[in-house]
Structure formats: C-alpha cells, structure tokens
Amino acid sequence: MKSQNLVLRIFLGLYLAVFFGYLLGPLIIMGITAFNSPGFPRATPWECLTFEWFDVLANDKRIMNGLKNSLIVGSGTVVLSVALGLAGALMLTQIYPKLRATFYTVVIAPILIPGVVLGISTLVFWDRLNIMLGFSGDSFLHNGIFLTILGQSTFIASYCMLVFLARLQRYDTGLTEAALDLGATNVQAFRKILVPFLMPAIASAAVLAFLASFENYNTTTFTFGKYPTLTIELAQKVRYGINPSISALAFTIVVLTIFAAVVHEVSQRRKQLALANGAPISAVGGSFQLPGFLRGNPAAIVLLVLTVGAVATISFASTYSPEACKVDVREQKRELQKQQIEKIQQQRQQQKLDKALQGPNIFGPDKSKVAPAPGAAPQSPGKGAFGGVFAPGNLDKATPKPESKIESPGKGTFGNVFAPSNLGEPAPEAPK
C-alpha cells in the first residue's frame, strides 16, 4: 500500500513537473534570452548579463508605435465591447426574456466564427458602406484604428456579454423595482443600483476585452490599415529576423501580468482574512497596513518580494554596465576565431606540404605524415625551405587584421615560432 502510494506520488510529481515545464518553460527561456547579450535570442551559451535589449526595445520606433496603436485600439475595444456586451446581457435577462434563446445564439455566433472571417467581413462591409455613402478613400470608415476596434469588438463584445450574463443571473430585479418604488428614475436605478452591482463584472470584462484585443492578430491583420498594432509589428519583425528586444518586450509583459495577478490576489486574500477574523465587511478595504495584512497572507509576501526584486533589478540595471564582460567575451571570441583560423591554416599547410612532399620526395608515405607536424609552425610565416610555395596572398586572405599586428613583433630567427599567439594555444599544435 505504502510503496504504491509513493509510486503514485512520484508519478504525480513528475507529471506536475512536466506539465508546468511545458506551460512555463518557454516563458522562462524567453525571459533569460532578454538578458543575454548575443544578437540573436539565445539562452544557452550564456555570455553577458545585459539590459541593453530593453534600451533597444525602447528605441525601436516600430515596436513603440505598434504598442501605442495597440493601446489605443485596446482602450477603444474595451469601451465599445463592454458597452455592447452590457447592453446585450441586459437585453437578454431583463427586457426580452422570451427571445432569449434566439438572441443568445445570434450574439454568441461571433465567438464561433473564425477571426479571419470577421476581419475580412469588417473590411468589406465598411468599404462597401464607404462607397455607398460616397466618402473618399481616406474617410474615417477606412481608418485602421476605427476598423480594428469595430472588427475586434464584434467577438470581444460577446465575451463581455457572457461575463455580464453570469453576474446578472444573480441579480435580483426586485432591487431595481425597489429603487423605482422609492422614487428613482430608470436612469437613477440603473446608475445607483445595477451598475454598482455589476462593477466587478465590468472590471473583469474590461480586462478580458483589453487582453483579447491586445493579443489579437487574425482579425487585426485585415483591418489595421496604416496603424499596425503590436502583434502585427511583431509578426512582421519575425519575418525579417529578430533580436532579443522582443524577448525584453515579452518579459516586461509577463512581469506586469504576474504583478497584476498578485496584486489582485493580495487584495482578495486580505478581504477574506479580514472576514475570517470577524471584521465587518464595511471595515475592509481601508488603508494599506503592511504588518497587519502580511500575517498569514502568502500572496502579500510574494508581492513584497516581487516589488523589492523589481526595484533592486532596476537600480542594479541603471548602474551596471556589461561593457567589461562584453570586452571579455569579444576577446574570447577572437581567440576562438583565431584558433579556428590557425586550424584552417594548419590544415592547408599540411595539404600543401603533402603535395610538395609527394612531388620530389621518394620516401614512403609514412614519413610524409610524421614529418610536417613539428615543422609546420615556423614554416608558415617565415619563407623557409619551400620558398614561395605559400603565396603571401593566400595567407592574407585567411588572416584577420588584428592578427597581423601581433605577428609583427614575433619576427625572430625562427620566424614566427614563438609568436605569443601561437604559444597561447598549445593544444591544437601538439602532434598526436
């Protein structure tokens, strides 16, 4: 029994690890790439901790413009979708309960229709309308922002409506009647009774609408016109090659999301805690009292840690300079490069040597293989026994400029045998 339990728990743990790895792994990798210095988003050959990609991001005009457009479209979509969704939900629950089923289907349909279709139809419809009304080609009916907001709202409004429906199902219409009975006008009853009741739903619908708008691509790709949103810009960027500034953007978004989620959780827990401790609901929601609410509120602790972490990172980033590290890495790379070049040179030399030996030499093939190894190094720069076998032009092509500088001091009796660069890398030279 016990061992079985253990096995089960191990499997469960394994499963959870795989599951969360699958969910969060890509995000973590991407987060790492945002801080790594190479020009292509990479996590594994860790080079230098850098914050430059955030700078690059902030200076990328297209991304920033896309972000601006996304925010404009998002705000517009929030306003339009929440209003439409609320109207739909009210219609469904309060005004024509008899037409419920039909109306529900009609309003839900956009969620089921592919976004691409919505995008195309939005474009076509408003274009037709524009022509019918005889407006010019650059009227507001052709404006990318206008069309994108309308196109996205067609289905985002349905999401919002579902949120409102869920909340309205718990609404007692008696409350509206009570307000009317006490002399309120319909508008007053709506504003003072129903809207406050719906406030949590309005907030969640707004967040939902904004997120749905922000990440939308399918519909937007047809409607954006001259106002590409962030997703559009990103997609275009990916096509022409990317750098880690995109990771930096993603990282920023992820961090903001986590932050918002934790803040929400903290306030939620705080309310529950206060209620559990017997505080009246009306007393909850007071001022920010750190020591009090931290007690027994893990989410608050997480929030605190996150905040401290963020502040520390930002202050560190503002003082930290990766230049030293970068120089190091450049140096290392150079070495690596040189090393490879040496290898190539060596191989070529050997080939030539082989040819040369095979030509005049009558010795067996055994000697030819052993002989060149020790003599290889001095032969290369110093024009030795074999004279002009190596055209200098050949060498120049393979040798990068910095190397030529180093070569100059090493021109001794033995040619380049003791060039410091050569001594630095004994490994590849050693004969086997």
Added chain:
Amino acid sequence: MSKGVGVNLQDVWIRFGEFVAVREANVDIEGGAFFSFLGPSGCGKTTILRSVSGFLEPSQGKVLIGGNDMAGIGPNKRPTALIFQNLALFPLMKVWENIAFSLEVQGVGTAARRKRADELLEMIALTGQGDKLPSELSGGQKQRVAIARALCAEPDVLLLDEPLSALDLKLRQHMRTELREIQQRVGITFIYITHDQGEALTMSDHVAVMKAGVIDQIADGQTIYDDPSTAFVASFVGENNVFRGKVKSIDGDSALISTNRSGDLISRIPAGAKGKLAVGDDAMMFIRPEALNIAGTKTPANNHITALVLNEEFEGQTFNVFLEGDGGKEMKMSLVNQGKARQSAKGSSLTLEYAADQAVALPAGELASE
C-alpha cells in the same frame, strides 16, 4: 389619527395571457387603515399589490389612490412604498444609505440624508448601526431597515408583502406589534399581505380573504372569524369541523341541516350567506373546536353529536380532543384546561353539544386544503 389617503380597486382584473390572476376585485380601503389581504400561496395577493404600487397595470378596471386614477402613472410617481416579500435591501449600500435612498434620488445632500436616516434608525431601535451593511444585520433588523427605508420616502400608502414570513415565530410576534405601533404613530394607510391568518387577524382593521384570484370576503377580523361568508373562508381562517349535508328547513336566521353522517343539526346562517341558502340545497355546517363541549344530558337533540374519543393532546391552556363520529367522521374539540381534576376519556364514547348560534351554515363550496 390623521385621515390618510384611501385606496380603491374598482372591478380590477389582472391576466397573464390566458391565466386570470385576479378576478373582479372591488376593494375600498379607508385612509389611515390597516388593511390585510389574506389567502393561500399563489392566490394573487402579490399581484394585487403590484398593481397598486404600479409595477403592473390591471388588464381591466381602475386603481385609485386618494381618489386619483393611477392608470399610466409609474411606480416612482405613485405615493406608495412597497416592502418586498424578500425585503430587497440594496446589498452594496450601508444601512443608512439604504434608508435615505429616497432622499438621495431627490438630490438631498449627504448631511441632511444622514440626519434623517439617524432619526429613522432611532425609531426602529437600531441607533448606531447605520454604517453596517445589510448583510451584517439579523433578519428582524433587516426587516426594520426595510420599513424605515419605505417610511423615509414618506408615502401615503405603505404596501407590505409578507414582510414577516422569513422570521421565526418569536420575532414575528414581536414585529407584529411593532408594525401595528408604527402604523398608529405615522397614521398612513398600510396594505398588508399575508398567508398567516393570525397576523391578519391581530393587526388589521379589515381583512380581505382571497382564493385563487377571487376576493371571498372583506370584513374586520372578528366578522371573518365568526361570520364567514363562504365555506372557503370558514375553513381557511381558524380551525373548523365541517359537516356536509342538505338544508332541511330554514327559520329566519337559523337552518336545520340534515348532515350526511351526524344526523340533523341546527345552525345559524351568517349575514354574508343570507338568501344564498334554500331548502334542499347542498350545505356545509361549521363548528369551531372551542364551540364544542361535553353535553350535560345524553338526550339526543339537534345540537348534540355522539363520538368516540380517539386521542387527547395537552396544549397548555387547552386540551385538544380528537374524536370519531358516526361513519368515521373526524372531529376536534378544544376544552379549556381547568387543572388536574379532568380525567382522560380516551376510548370512551361522548355526547357533544354546542350553542346553536356557534355553528354556521353556508352554501357548499371549495374548502381550504390546509
């Protein structure tokens, strides 16, 4: 008591599609009166109240408040305030904001509203509780807040839809007297709905008894109890022993009913049933348990019933005796508790008697199924 605003229903019919919820209601409610509608669940009480408060228009007939026809006038324009069956306190507003809501919609400033709310809180004995939310109040406190909220609107007519039904017995009894006191203090017309006859009888000046959309009788409590005008009212209000039979003879106010199982019994024809009974008609005779007594003599007479004692129940001030008459006819008799002298008569046969004017004869009709 100041003369308040009266309410009149003139030939009011209310239909929901084919279904008739209220049929031919004619009610005249005096200003300043405490008027109750009493009836079983689903008989149309709330529907009548909603037509008075303006949430639905009668399909036919008129609703007058203070003599003015209310047709086309919305609930927020009528001088009525309704206390809902479920109270409908605004859950997100504090108690004092609830109470002063009617002032808020008139644009009265916060300080003035708060002041008025505090006055009303004092009246309902909830001083200092104004900053709570409704969910933090007990059932009886919510009840009182709902009353205060309605009174704050200074209505001419207060409509109460079974406001006490959710409370436990003790609190309900307490609230009854409190409501009655408030009504006498403010002197406005109360229209009260209940399916609890005790409530209707103790509080009201007048009671209308309803059955399936029809108002059977409108009278003061004692008349309803003593002189019911239909079999339904007689069986719905209080307890009653029913004897079915035919009218054998009529002599002025009194009728001799030849009952199916208990022989010929004499009874009185109440005012409401006068002229509706003729010799040979199907009739029902009602005798209240407390009107029955153990007969002094055993001589059969037309106010004597013989029966076997099945069971006895002690209920404090009364003994309830359950009997079985001829042919399995079940009866209940209530005797005043006179101390320990009384001996159990369980299993023995008794002769019961009643005073002739304590039994009422009514045309046969539907009984309340309680």
